[in-house]
Amino acid sequence: MDNILDRIRDTFGSLWKHEQRADLLQVGVEQRHVLPLLTWLKEHTPYIQLTHLSAVDWIEDGEFQLSYLLTDPVGRRSLMVAARIPREEATADSVHTLWPHAVTSEQEINEMFGIHFPGSPRQGTPFILEGWDDIPPMRRDFDTVEYMDRHHPSRPGREHTDPRAYIGRVVGEKGFLHD
């Protein structure tokens, strides 16, 4: 399946493709093509294992990106399928019927990003955050330092150093550590 990226583009219509390494291919599709594409990949290609399901917050574009990393365990290569969904009322198709362990990933993404996967069990049940009443914390508009100041007080006399300023002093304009 060396021309798998071309086959995806011909069959489903991909938005972009990228060969990062010989054993790591990436392709971007529209959200409505994700479930048929993954079903086709699992049933008819060597990429049968869902290694990773994660979300990225592109707050500048107002979109979330869901990344499905599929692996070919025999040929030892990976294919990443990326799909973007709008940030407001974020919903995506659930793939738990293909891989049962995706239920946990979807539960975590629901808790951390607020993306809803209709049909996936355990949506809405707490995974790590029990009694959470703020916005989902992995969104980039969540200010973790401000939350920490409100809920987890430090000892008096503690000084906070801004990492960017400190690293900027050490690294300087050359962009790497120098004496």
Place this chain on the structure above:
Amino acid sequence: MSFALKLVWSLLGVAGAIAYGLIIGGVIRKVMARIQGRIGPPVYQPFIDLFKTLFQRTATQHGIMFYLAPIFRAAGGIGVYLLIPVVIGVPALENFSFAGDLLLVMYFMFFGSLGMALGAAEGGHPHSPIGISRGLSQMTAFELPFALAVVALAADAGSFSIHEIVMAQQGGVLNWNLFANPLAAVAAFIAFLGMNMYAPFNIVGAPQEIPVGPPTEFNSTFLSLLMTGRAIFAVAKMVLFMDLFLGGAHSLVEALVKTFLIYFWSVFVGAVFPRFRTEQSIRFFLGWPTAAGVAAVVLVMLTH
């Protein structure tokens, strides 16, 4: 010797047996540590553990049976000890061996574990019944070869009284039941491993000073009572086996040496073997050890 004086001596003997049981536990821990290349705790560490648990406060309440369980276990151990003569010929250390015979001793041994199990079930811990069922089923399994060996020895000596059995072994090392009734010895010494709950039969709880299976919920003072009960149970079983198979003892030094050797039998086996599962140990006990016990009984019947 008057009854009151005998009582005093017997209670002192109980205290001495508890101290002996604790010290022997400490010695075992030190030996195992040295084998593993460590320094290990001091030999008197079980005493420190005992007094520390004694001085802790308790805040749980789980019902009457929960309180009674360690008392049952300690009572079983003390009952077993008081019915066995430690040293023959020294009335102070002969305890109350005239008052009961071997069957009563076996009853007390079972009674201790049974009381413990009933109390642990009250603890409210969801895993206690698992440990209890394992312990009781294993105990039922090893009672069989032990009972057969006891019957063989009693038929050989003509009486169930421990005193008589010891007297029948006098007159030389080869008269000991270890050599005179070897099949009964095999059955009983394998049952001894199950009694001590050492490897390979320590599935009932983790191999620590007090197994954490049934006694999970017991804390503070209850735990110190359990440790005491365990110490005296160990000593009582060692003394019983010494009387049954190694010809009793005529002096305190002889008693100490023989019981130490018997304890080390279980430690040496335990250091080498991994653990059996419960069904494997039950199947094992009902196999060759029971066959050896049956053969011992048949042999004794044929030669009398």
Place this chain on the structure above:
Amino acid sequence: MAKTNLPVLPPEGSRPHAPLGEGCFLGETERQQPLALREALATIKNWFRANSLWVMAYGTGCGAIELRPLTTARFDMERFGMAMRPTPRQSNVLIVSGYLATKSLKRVIRSYEQMPSPKWVVGLGSCTINGGMYWDSYNTINRLDLYLPVDTYIAGCMPRPEALIEGFKGLMDDIKAGRANGWNHYLENMDWYKDNQKRLITDWDLPDYNW
């Protein structure tokens, strides 16, 4: 986010919750004995307690990885009389090793209150002192002594077993000198501790005190 809605029940096998001070168990409450009643044997008792510290085998965070070498032959901790116990009912020391997530804090509080007095808490690692590496995380606490009374801190990220042994020796010296009284502080300032705990843990479905 769905909130849990469990009824507040006491642990199975015990009475329903009674406020502290009432309902003496075995004739004693867990409050501090008045000074006049403190026995002259206090020094001896503390010596026994210090020389036989039983640690609850509960690794709350990544600092627990430095506890495992303590049981091996090189840094043998059994020579001090310390042993690992699997149940809070039989342990004396609770080691909070490393960061403490809010979810873990609820369970740690329950385990701590189930331990019989006298008991001690050791804060292992910098995360318990002032947040450490995870100071700005929404999920981990920054100061352990707002929620549990801490007797000893061992700084480091993570402290090596030699540092742990020195910390435990310091705890033993404190116990022998009678200075380690965290459990009494917890009982006397129970309202303050419970306030802090309940402000952080919003879905409180435990009893108010876990016997």
